[in-house]
Amino acid sequence: MNTTRKCLLFVVLVGLTAAMAAAQSWNHDPNSPIGPNRWGFLGGNYNSFATCGSIVGASTSLTEVGKKQTPVDVLPPTAITSVLQDIAFRYRDTPFVVENTGHVVEVPYENGSEIRIGPGLPDEYKLLQFHFHAPSEHTIKGKLADAELHLVHQNALGELAVVGVLLQIDNAHPNPLFDTIMFGAPLNSGDHELAGEINARDLLPRSRSYYTYTGSLTTPPCTEGVHWFVMAQAVGISKAAVDRLHLIVSMFPNYGGYPNNNRPVRPLNGRAVLFNRE
Ligand SMILES: [Zn+2]
Known part of the structure; x- marks a missing residue:
């Protein structure tokens, strides 16, 4: 693997890790982007928090929300x-x-x-x-x-x-x-x-x-x-x-x-x- 590709892979891996970490961070502040109104969207690639849904009425096309x-x-x-x-x-x-x-x-x-x-x-x-x-x-x-x-x-x-x-x-x-x-x-x-x-x-x-x-x-x-x-x-x-x-x-x-x-x-x-x- 050449250096550029290694570098790219590294960037992608770091990006993925960051995205996964972000998917697991949440709090209880209704005004926060990681608060309860947004939990349904924070489940990462597997949409694992979809059941939390969204209090503001948005629905997801991926699965029936809670x-x-x-x-x-x-x-x-x-x-x-x-x-x-x-x-x-x-x-x-x-x-x-x-x-x-x-x-x-x-x-x-x-x-x-x-x-x-x-x-x-x-x-x-x-x-x-x-x-x-x-x-x-x-x-x-x-x-x-x-x-x-x-x-x-x-x-x-x-x-x-x-x-x-x-x-x-x-x-x-x-x-x-x-x-x-x-x-x-x-x-x-x-x-x-x-x-x-x-x-x-x-x-x-x-x-x-x-x-x-x-x-x-x-x-x-x-x-x-x-x-x-x-x-x-x-x-x-x-x-x-x-x-x-x-x-x-x-x-x-x-x-x-x-x-x-x-x-x-x-x-x-x-x-x-x-x-x-x-
Ligand atoms: Zn409890």
């Missing part, structure tokens, strides 16, 4: 009250580790904890991790909560079930575990192993009433077929801990100081939201 996306606005008067199975939470303690993933603050969970939403084997979902968004992703009658907890579970078929808990500032009754996690979380990407064990049970509201619908991951690649359970009762948190979460988000690489990591709500597109009273 029509069953998360988050959504939950409207209590229009949610259909149904008699569904209560969620049985069987959470054990787990070693306390907090990760800063560059998109969320996350706590990985040791094997052995699960939820059960029915009698069959596919109704048993193992808890993999939980993480936080601020402000909330789901809205209730158009109103955002101060933050949202997502407990991510998977069953034997590989299906995901996410339990969402809305978190609302209540300095009189702040959740102590939320404080501990936010003040233990690293400011830069990476893990912090902390002393002792924690239990995700301590982040749940007292009432087990929930809204449920079928949606997606709320971050790229926005994969659909996720079973969502949004708890009806919010949990109180301290303002100091929410401020800390916003500070951590503002320091994520590619966020340019943008302090929020919530995806804006997406249309229901005819999906029903069901309500199960405990």
Whole structure:
């Protein structure tokens, strides 16, 4: 190969690598070219984020873009009250580790904890991790909560079930575990192993009433077929801990100081939201 061709190949390779890297960078700022309004176009050559679609109404000719996306606005008067199975939470303690993933603050969970939403084997979902968004992703009658907890579970078929808990500032009754996690979380990407064990049970509201619908991951690649359970009762948190979460988000690489990591709500597109009273 002559020098010019080698040089060209090098340039092409560098260009490709840069394009692939760019395809994987995204943030939560709606005004950013790599923000949620553009996620559907950031999936690189394989269009791997196409399901994220575009909030501004553009469609892609390559594939059907996501029509069953998360988050959504939950409207209590229009949610259909149904008699569904209560969620049985069987959470054990787990070693306390907090990760800063560059998109969320996350706590990985040791094997052995699960939820059960029915009698069959596919109704048993193992808890993999939980993480936080601020402000909330789901809205209730158009109103955002101060933050949202997502407990991510998977069953034997590989299906995901996410339990969402809305978190609302209540300095009189702040959740102590939320404080501990936010003040233990690293400011830069990476893990912090902390002393002792924690239990995700301590982040749940007292009432087990929930809204449920079928949606997606709320971050790229926005994969659909996720079973969502949004708890009806919010949990109180301290303002100091929410401020800390916003500070951590503002320091994520590619966020340019943008302090929020919530995806804006997406249309229901005819999906029903069901309500199960405990
Ligand atoms: Zn989430």
